[in-house]
Amino acid sequence: MAEINCPICNRLNKDEAERCWYCQAVLHPEKKNADGSSDWLDGFRQENTETPFEESNEASAGSDESPEDVPDWLARIRQREQLEHGGEPEQNPDGEKDTLDWLRSAVGNESPTESNTFKPAEVNEPAPTESDNDADWLGKLQSWQEESSEPNKSPAPEHPFEQEPKPSFSGPSNQEPDWLNEFKSEAAQSEPLPPEKQPDDSSTGDKPSPENISAFEQEPKAPIAEEPIIEDSIPPTDAIGFSIPEGNVVKPSSPEPDWLTDFQSLDETKDLADQVMPKPAVEEPVKAPFSGRDIMDWIDKDRSTPEEKPENAVEQVEVPQGTDEGIEPAKLPSWLQALRPDKSKRGIAGSTTSSDLNQKSPLAGIEGVLQDSVIGQFYTRPQTYANTLKITPEQENHLQRLQNIAGEARWEAQESVESKRQSSILLKAVVSLLLIGVIVFTVLTQKNSLVEPTMYSQPVVETFNIISALDPAKPVLIAAEFDSGLYGELKWSSESLLQQLMARNIPIAYLSTTQAGSTLFQATITDLARKNQDYSLADHTLNLGYLTGGTVGLQALANDPRGTLPLTTLMKPAWTDTPLQNTEKISDFSAVIVITENADTARYWIEQVKPSMGKTPLLVVISAQSAPMLQPYYDSGQVNGYIAGESGGTAFEKMAGVEGSSTSHFSAYQSTLILLVVLIFVGGMISLVLSTPSPERSDKNQS
């Protein structure tokens, strides 16, 4: 008598049996009942014939039974028989198997010896031949069934799992088992399947029509790896709201469900884990809705098309099939896999009510197979996390402003600064070579200046007149108020004036409020005195040294010169037996001459000392950079005359009729300035043409 394997629970059944003896699945799904009765078992039968190719192989593989091929359920039954008749289950040789035998003995599973799956108990009964095996086991099976169908009578199970009610299969099909009737009544009340589960030719109505049921039985052609179904239930989430991948869900600690026991032997040659639990396609890890990188992206994104992604766009939340760290994945038969709703539907909340149903329904012990009757109560639409933030118009403005600030900031990248520095050093070298070249050429060739200065400015003329009219008997006070920086220019500009004073033997007293002024001035008049032997420095000059305190010192000098500077730099009394012996006050000097490159210093002398000078003229020798600022004081009469820079010195020398340093360097001075004018003009025109106007600089100082 031929036997076939049940497509669902993989147990051997008689070929002509319509339904599997154990799980009532239809053994011959293709041989549908001729009168189309809506017996739900047809579905199971139909399912059986459509088992995937591998399973049919298994069925055929199971015909020449070797101990490995004895179906689990049969082995279990035999074992129980032995127990009842005082036999001992055989001990497995290797340790690892011992630890799993108790499970096998409990579940009677015969799956192959894959390490991470439950291994069938090794039944040491001689391998029965196929034909007599079928007759015996069916008979025994039926007798066993009658015993177990009376719940109270079943002896206390020795093994913990035995207390589980065994499915009571009443012999031939017309005596329908109780659980089947209940299931029928149950199915009549259950709501229609959720829309996603509706097969295409879904029929309406709440009674589970064969088609509906067939949807359960319909064994997918290939292992389940289809498009993930958008979950209805709230996915189990961790503390901060990210949905936890299925594998990480800690399953409620319910006892091992019976369905594990009905695993048919799978193709050993292939990786069983893949067959049982096919790995889903690698999903993108669930992104935290607010991960750092995303925040920056939405700023960079071109705001011109914020609508690209509708706000309520639903992100396909992929729930990767992970494996628990501690608990090995349950090995589900492919038929059960098809039956089972999408794993993620089984919320923790849902599992408790579904376990009550499983106790009573034919699928007792099969967890999560049946949809709860009140699914809607527990599942709400999953919270979708859109990866774009809701941006209010005000935030839009802030973003715009931030963009502007960032855009306007001119942090120059290091490389551009480096290349800019190289080009500026090169351009600076060219400019310096040009300037130095012109100066060297004119100094060496002593060429005359292009244009002789014929126009003498009024202040220079006034100065010349005042110097020419000085009384030789009265001393002149010179303030050497310059730093070393522009000493060269001031030395050339004041040279001819000092020579005029020396030529007329006028005594000179000098001081300085800067640290190096009096020292440098002493060096200057020492050089000049070498050219004018008649003028003895010791008799005619007096170094009053360094006047401290800036403006405060000048006030003190203006009020009481003798008390402020009592000694010379040689520590001798300055006001006795010297040219200053007749000088009591500042106004007793014939003139006060300030030599400085700083307009402020000149201003201090004008503001602090001039008021105490009475009729004594105040003359200034100033550098070209400060001349424009001295002009107001000359115009208001506070300064009687001034010489400004190289051109002023040259004009003074022309009037005095002497050839001093200013005149000898005037051609180099003039040609260099003209070259500089050309360079700046050309540079300016190039800048105008090349560089683009920057918006910020156009509103330099908004009013």
Add this chain to the structure above:
Amino acid sequence: MRSPIVPIIGFLTGIIILAGYFVPSPVLEAIRTPMLDWAVILSGVAGLIAIFHLVFGVHGRRLRDPEKSHVFSFIVILVFMLTVAAGIFFGINHTGFQKVVTAIQMPMETSLMAVLAVTLAYSSLRLLQRQRNWMGFVFFIAVVLYLLVNSGIFALVTDITALRGLVAGISQAPLAGARGILIGVALGSLLTGIRILIGSDRPYNS
């Protein structure tokens, strides 16, 4: 709690010295003149402390800091000590000691100003790149014009009286702006000084 003594001293000193500007009284002048002298002394002592801190604090610490370059600081400390030793040994008026100014300080500071000429000339080439507005353009024209005035090239046109007046006027033009800026700066200085005298601003650590 900040001690009130320090601001009071600052206030009293300022009021007495300021009063001397406006109230010509011999008694006030007798008090004010030594106080001004003390300010000069304190300014000098502060200079000594700052120089000591510069040489031995700033450069001394850089010598001990492995990351910073030591050459610059080592030379500063060495030259400083040699100069002070020479000054104390020879005296301030010794011609040898004066060479520190005339042969070291002056040549280097003048050379720095000479190098500044090239630096500013190079910087002037990009003048219109930096200040691209009305004010910048007028500034550019003024620089070119006054360089020509300073070079004395307009002496060519001094024969024509009208042009001579124009050149004179051009030389005078900066006066108007200079006066306005000087008055503005004086107003700012005035208010800043008053805030310090009444103790509103306290640059010192009270």
Add this chain to the structure above:
Amino acid sequence: MTLDANLIWTIVSLVLTLFIFSYLFGDNILFRIACAILVGCTAGYLFVLIIYRVILPKLVVPLIEGSLIVLVPLFLSGLLLTKLSPKLSRLGNISMAYLVGAGAAIAVGGALLGTLFTQITGAVNSFAINDGTTKGINGVIVLESAFFLIGTISTLVYFNFTARSKDGQPAKRSPIVNLFAWIGQFFIAITLGAIFAGVLTSTITALIERIDFIITTISGFFG
């Protein structure tokens, strides 16, 4: 040229000048050595100068001569020396307050009497209707004076800070102030341009002087 002290100092000056000129080709070690020497010798010279020109004549000599009043600056100077140690530096605040008070008084006095009054009287006085020698009104001089007066006033008004701001609008000055400010910026640009031209002129003169020194010294060596 005999190898005397002057020659040595001239060679020192020439070498230091060339070290500084090397900055034209970018910051380098020679330039930094020269700068270090400059800072060291300037600090040393001023240190000695202050001792000889301030401490000795104004503190030590009067103290030796028995003047009592010099005890006050001596005490304040002693407090100021505590600034050298971070722990005691608080004691020096009294001397700093004294210095700041004196400085503020000098700033106020100098600004009010030294610049404000002098510049205002100067601006009024410079407004003339003739050249002082002839009677009547000289149109050119009046125009020139008016030009200067408008320049000074518009420059002053350009810096006006107070403005009126209406709800959320940026603060704006009145139209008349804006007009004068617009004119003022031209006068400011002319003044700053003239001064910058002066700066270039002075530094060019310093460049000529230094190159002249180098040429003179080198030609002196080769006699």
Add this chain to the structure above:
Amino acid sequence: MNSLEMNIGLILLIIITFTLFFFSIRQRRTGKAPSFRRITAISNFKRSIGMSIEDGTRIHVSLGNASLTQAVSASAFASLKILRKIGELSSNSDNPPVASSGDGALALLSQDTLHDVARETHTLELFQSENGHLAGPTPVTNVVGALQTIADPEVHTNVLIGNYGSEVGFLSTASQDKGALTIAASDSLTAQATFFATVEQTLIGEELFAVPAYLHNEPMQNASLRIQDMLRGLVVLVLLVGVILKLVYAL
């Protein structure tokens, strides 16, 4: 100075002082601060300090050469007030600002200011007395000393505020060539002209004295700026009246 000028000056001083108190007390009571025109350079000044703090780079403040015993000491006080604000703003950065100056007393005051700020912002552990130092005793050596600080790779922002001569052109061009953010202001016309030609963000004339009011926004600073504007109006009035009187007198 004749007695008339002295008396006018004294009266003016007294009026200014009382007006200062009046405006600052009124602003404290009403809480309504006066509004001032926008100065681009000062707005960029605040932003550049913020950016510098964000980058964790250091700010170098050069205070100029003004001596306290000279009339230009007011620019020294203004730059110390600005240094205090920069110190407060960068107190949550781990690189406090560095202040260099060309006068001994100014160097000691900059140390006091940075120490006071460190104490108020509880960052005394970051304070080093070397952060406020004398760069060089003369204007040119001050520039040479500050060049070393500008060349420091940590420094990315240079604030040149105070009294300078034309030698300050070294600092502004060195800072611009390095690509650092440069803000410049001075009370000296020579320095203002040099800054205008070499620096993009420059403040002209008396804008140096307005920076504390724009940064601190304290009642006394705002009152001071308002009085400055009122005095400006008074000066313009005096000029016009003087010229008119002179015209009347001449005709």
